[in-house]
Amino acid sequence: MKCVVGEYELTREEYEKFINSRDKIIKLWEAIKQTVTELIGRVLNTFKDIVSYLRDNPPVGYKRFFKQDELNYYKRISKGKSNNWRKLKGLPLIRKKTLT
Numbered sequence: 001m002k003c004v005v006g007e008y009e010l011t012r013e014e015y016e017k018f019i020n021s022r023d024k025i026i027k028l029w030e031a032i033k034q035t036v037t038e039l040i041g042r043v044l045n046t047f048k049d050i051v052s053y054l055r056d057n058p059p060v061g062y063k064r065f066f067k068q069d070e071l072n073y074y075k076r077i078s079k080g081k082s083n084n085w086r087k088l089k090g091l092p093l094i095r096k097k098t099l100t
Contacts, residue, residue: 074089
């Protein structure tokens with residue numbers, strides 16, 4: 001018996017081979033998709049674990065770097081500001097020099 005697939009005529013054995021090979025390719029593709037999905041899930045879970053660890057255990061001295069950056073910013077924009085403003089922002093006060 002002959003089967004027509006597209007423009008090809010195949011015998012029953014060739015058609016069964018074709019179907020089996022197609023099924024193998026589909027199973028392989030499903031395995032690849034499942035593996036990639038699991039890999040992405042593991043990467044996301046690992047990333048979530050790292051973020052939660054850093055949230056619960058922040059590195060020592062990290063606030064100091066943020067404060068230093070903030071002070072540097074205020075120092076850059078402090079020209080012409082009053083001593084009250086400088087005191088609120090944590091900058092040193094400007095003292096007027098007096099001659100004695």
